[in-house]
Amino acid sequence: MTISPSYYDQVGGASAVRDVVDLFYVRVLDDAALKPYFAGIDMPRLKRHMVVLLCSVLGGPDPYEGRDLAEAHRGMGITADHYAKVGEILLSVLQGAGVGDEILQHVELTLNKVESSIVAEPVGTAD
Ligand code: HEM
Structure with missing residues (x-):
């Protein structure tokens, strides 16, 4: 029997996810419309939480323990x-x-699932 590696292992584990998250925030902060949301935010802490969240979404070993x-x-x-x-x-x-x-x-798919928790306006309503 073959046990296939988790998505987390397939992408290269925590260090690969850290690299992705670093580049992700470079690109986000490079966008003039997105940058203002992050004014005054503790970015190292935010990055840490995003790394743990993304690792857990990919089936990594540690649970996400940041804020809801x-x-x-x-x-x-x-x-x-x-x-x-x-x-x-x-x-x-x-x-x-x-x-x-x-x-x-x-x-x-995961991004679609959490969208309604993050956007401030109703998602997918016609009126
Ligand atoms: C796309 C899906 C998103 C995910 C998975 C996500 C994930 C996260 C996580 C894990 C945190 C840290 C929570 C904690 O403090 O424990 C966070 C905080 C934050 N997110 Fe997001 N986020 C997303 C979308 C967005 C968007 C679209 C924006 C703005 C354009 C945004 C702006 C922020 C800001 C400013 C914080 C810092 C909040 C604070 O420390 O007070 N996020 N996000």
């Missing part, structure tokens, strides 16, 4: 457009790091 995503983003007024931009940056950095389609799809 709804609580962490409450009151920021994040729009669906800005959310989409951030999601695209994450997927493009993962793709640039050589992460395969199956894992990209898993991350995209």
Whole structure:
């Protein structure tokens, strides 16, 4: 019987995820529309929490112990457009790091699932 390695192992573990997260925030802060959200934020701490979250989404060994995503983003007024931009940056950095389609799809699905916790406006409502 073959036990296939977790997505976490396939992407190269914590050090690969750290590299992805570093580049992710470089790209996010490089975007004039996104940068203001991060004014005054403790970026090393944010990066640490994002690394642990992304590792756990990929099936890594440690559970995410940062704040609940709804609580962490409450009151920021994040729009669906800005959310989409951030999601695209994450997927493009993962793709640039050589992460395969199956894992990209898993991350995209997860991003869709947590969107309503993070954006400040109703998601997917017609009126
Ligand atoms: C795309 C999905 C997103 C994920 C998975 C995510 C994940 C996280 C995580 C894990 C934290 C740290 C929570 C903690 O303090 O324990 C955080 C905080 C934060 N996020 Fe996000 N985030 C996302 C989208 C966004 C977007 C779209 C924006 C703004 C455009 C944003 C802005 C922030 C800011 C400013 C903080 C710092 C909050 C603080 O320390 O007070 N995030 N996010």
